[in-house]
Amino acid sequence: MQRAAKCALRLDLSRAFCLSRSGTVLSVMQKSLPPPRDEEEKAMLDSMLRVDHAGEYGANRIYAGQMAVLGRTRTGPLIQYMWDQEKMHLEKFNEILGEHRVRPTLLLPLWNIAGFALGMILTRIEGTMSCTVAVEESISEHYNSQIQTLMEAEPERYTEWISIMLLKNFVMMKKKNRDTGLEHDAESVPGYLLLKTVIQVDCKAAIYILQRI
Amino acid sequence: LCCGYWDMAALIRGLRAGRVLRGLGSVAVQTLSPQGSNVRRAFHRTILLQLVNDSKSDTSVPPPSYHEVHTAGESSSSSAHGESSEDAQPNTSFQDQSGEHGEDYETEEQLQARILTTALEFVPQHGWTVEAIAAGAETLGLSSASTGMFNNGAGDLVLHFVTQCNAQLAETLAEQNNQVQLGQAESKKTAEFMRDAVEMRLRMLIPYIDTWPQAMSILLLPHNIPGSLKHLSTMVDDIWYYAGDRSTDVNWYTRRAALTGIYNTTELVMVQDSSPDFEETWAFLDNRIKDVVNMANTAKEVQATGESVVQGLMGAAITLKNITGMNQRR
Numbered sequence: 001m002q003r004a005a006k007c008a009l010r011l012d013l014s015r016a017f018c019l020s021r022s023g024t025v026l027s028v029m030q031k032s033l034p035p036p037r038d039e040e041e042k043a044m045l046d047s048m049l050r051v052d053h054a055g056e057y058g059a060n061r062i063y064a065g066q067m068a069v070l071g072r073t074r075t076g077p078l079i080q081y082m083w084d085q086e087k088m089h090l091e092k093f094n095e096i097l098g099e100h101r102v103r104p105t106l107l108l109p110l111w112n113i114a115g116f117a118l119g120m121i122l123t124r125i126e127g128t129m130s131c132t133v134a135v136e137e138s139i140s141e142h143y144n145s146q147i148q149t150l151m152e153a154e155p156e157r158y159t160e161w162i163s164i165m166l167l168k169n170f171v172m173m174k175k176k177n178r179d180t181g182l183e184h185d186a187e188s189v190p191g192y193l194l195l196k197t198v199i200q201v202d203c204k205a206a207i208y209i210l211q212r213i
Numbered sequence: 214l215c216c217g218y219w220d221m222a223a224l225i226r227g228l229r230a231g232r233v234l235r236g237l238g239s240v241a242v243q244t245l246s247p248q249g250s251n252v253r254r255a256f257h258r259t260i261l262l263q264l265v266n267d268s269k270s271d272t273s274v275p276p277p278s279y280h281e282v283h284t285a286g287e288s289s290s291s292s293a294h295g296e297s298s299e300d301a302q303p304n305t306s307f308q309d310q311s312g313e314h315g316e317d318y319e320t321e322e323q324l325q326a327r328i329l330t331t332a333l334e335f336v337p338q339h340g341w342t343v344e345a346i347a348a349g350a351e352t353l354g355l356s357s358a359s360t361g362m363f364n365n366g367a368g369d370l371v372l373h374f375v376t377q378c379n380a381q382l383a384e385t386l387a388e389q390n391n392q393v394q395l396g397q398a399e400s401k402k403t404a405e406f407m408r409d410a411v412e413m414r415l416r417m418l419i420p421y422i423d424t425w426p427q428a429m430s431i432l433l434l435p436h437n438i439p440g441s442l443k444h445l446s447t448m449v450d451d452i453w454y455y456a457g458d459r460s461t462d463v464n465w466y467t468r469r470a471a472l473t474g475i476y477n478t479t480e481l482v483m484v485q486d487s488s489p490d491f492e493e494t495w496a497f498l499d500n501r502i503k504d505v506v507n508m509a510n511t512a513k514e515v516q517a518t519g520e521s522v523v524q525g526l527m528g529a530a531i532t533l534k535n536i537t538g539m540n541q542r543r
Binding site for chain 1: 450454459460461462463465466
């Protein structure tokens with residue numbers, strides 16, 4: 001439990017640094033989305049925004065779950081700070097969705113409960129770090145594929161959005177490099193590889209479903 | 214095949230000779246094919262008054278985007294009421310390959326839209342049928358065989374009408390929204406806005422109210438259901454958007470479901486209503502909207518009560534833990 005708490009602390013410190021930057025990033029994103037030109041493009045933008053919104057919503061609920069368990073411990077204030085950052089992101093995404101008349105995913109209530117439960121679980125198990133690393137790898141891959149799609153469609157229209165996602169990717173990669181030491185600790189957890197695979201498959205499935213529903 | 218050939222001769226009379234002959238030349242080979250689908254394609258091609266080079270006359274025109282068909286339909290419906298096709302047609306297609314020949318350039322979709330709009334005048338007389346479309350085509354100077362263009366027959370006519378009404382509604386709502394944002398008008402409360410929007414949309418049915426049950430049953434045919442559902446959901450989304458709904462959670466779905474229910478039931482009441490100016494329908498609409506608002510308020514109250522109850526219980530639990538000394542920090 002001690003080690004998990006230490007891991008969580010170091011993780012949170014580094015994330016706090018990254019996320020304070022991405023708050024401003026999202027405010028740029030709001031104005032950088034050009035209105036879609038035709039139905040195909042709208043459908044593509046719709047599904048991408050829907051997935052990203054669901055992701056932010058899920059992250060929000062995960063922090064809520066973590067707070068519910070660790071709220072009164074030493075890491076409580078940090079988690080609260082991170083949660084506030086995520087709330088800001090979610091608000092911005094809500095605005096973007098409303099502005100572009102994008103349908104939010106039907107699975108939001110499910111996401112609500114699942115995220116909260118996941119947050120609570122993450123505080124308990126020793127493999128918190130490995131979970132986080134696995135999730136962030138999946139998200140990074142997802143952003144990469146979104147960037148590829150936008151680049152294939154028409155790079156010029158989406159330059160700003162692409163550069164924003166590249167920035168977020170870069171931030172996550174830097175954090176991962178900083179946390180490499182921690183990952184060695186995490187790798188000592190038995191069943192690490194299995195856990196990582198399961199989590200990554202889950203993330204991929206979730207992204208696939210959210211794009212459609 | 215013989216009649217097809219004579220009908221095309223009638224077409225030539227109605228259209229500008231030079232342009233069509235150029236098109237005819239390229240499709241003459243196809244005309245004589247024994248297969249019916251080829252005749253139809255050839256027919257379509259002659260209708261395409263496309264002023265491009267001969268090399269390009271065989272390429273089919275990609276359909277314009279959705280709102281451009283609208284603007285074409287609307288501008289042509291506003292300017293054309295029984296006018297012959299020889300009048301100047303608005304050039305709103307985006308594919309302006311030969312900009313110098315601006316006039317008399319129309320895609321198949323625009324022509325279809327014009328025929329259907331004109332056909333609406335004959336609906337009270339013929340009902341929502343292919344006969345109405347044929348009558349509309351004849352008014353435009355085209356042969357009644359041009360109904361062959363419409364694979365879905367009466368379904369095309371009904372869907373066109375629905376599209377037109379929805380576009381008009383969206384335009385009016387956008388205009389009202391503009392005025393509110395410019396400060397020239399006051400914003401309405403949600404319930405009032407809903408009521409006005411639904412009433413406005415349903416009033417567009419009044420000229421066709423006698424034949425509307427027929428149209429509704431056409432919309433319920435299996436192959437028309439995807440189209441009609443899409444139109445319905447777009448309309449409901451439009452109304453909520455202009456009412457100011459920017460929700461991004463489950464409310465998005467519940468609100469639209471509620472409005473769909475209100476709209477459909479009010480429509481059903483309207484076709485059976487015989488009161489002057491449909492007073493009973495509007496009264497029914499008022500009551501339904503009140504119901505939904507009540508339900509929403511009740512749901513909010515229940516949620517608030519539930520939260521208070523939970524907080525009360527938590528408080529009681531903590532007090533108990535304090536009393537028994539279980540709440541000390543280790």
